[in-house]
Amino acid sequence: FPSAPSTLPSRHCQHGADSEFTDDELFYYLLGSSVLWGLFMGLHSSPLEALFGDSVESGNRSRVYVWRSSLRTLGSAIGPLASVFVFLREDEWTLDQLTVTLLIGM
Numbered sequence: 001f002p003s004a005p006s007t008l009p010s011r012h013c014q015h016g017a018d019s020e021f022t023d024d025e026l027f028y029y030l031l032g033s034s035v036l037w038g039l040f041m042g043l044h045s046s047p048l049e050a051l052f053g054d055s056v057e058s059g060n061r062s063r064v065y066v067w068r069s070s071l072r073t074l075g076s077a078i079g080p081l082a083s084v085f086v087f088l089r090e091d092e093w094t095l096d097q098l099t100v101t102l103l104i105g106m
């Protein structure tokens with residue numbers, strides 16, 4: 001993999017001098033977590049969709065799917081909006097701010 005951590009200036013991601021992890025280690029932990037998250041989403045999505053479809057009466061599926069899609073879209077918008085508000089508040093990032101932003105975005 002390319003050395004992505006070197007493309008991020010460390011002055012913008014200050015995790016403290018007493019941190020036990022290097023920037024490279026943190027990047028690869030995040031990369032590994034993203035891979036695991038993607039695998040989980042891929043494995044559970046199909047059975048969940050089938051269960052959801054079978055749980056709703058045929059006449060009501062359209063309305064329920066519209067609600068579900070709307071809620072997913074709203075949820076997908078909240079994370080980036082939170083990121084924008086955190087960024088507008090301050091341009092210096094701390095580990096706590098990044099953690100909150102990532103958790104809200106997920």
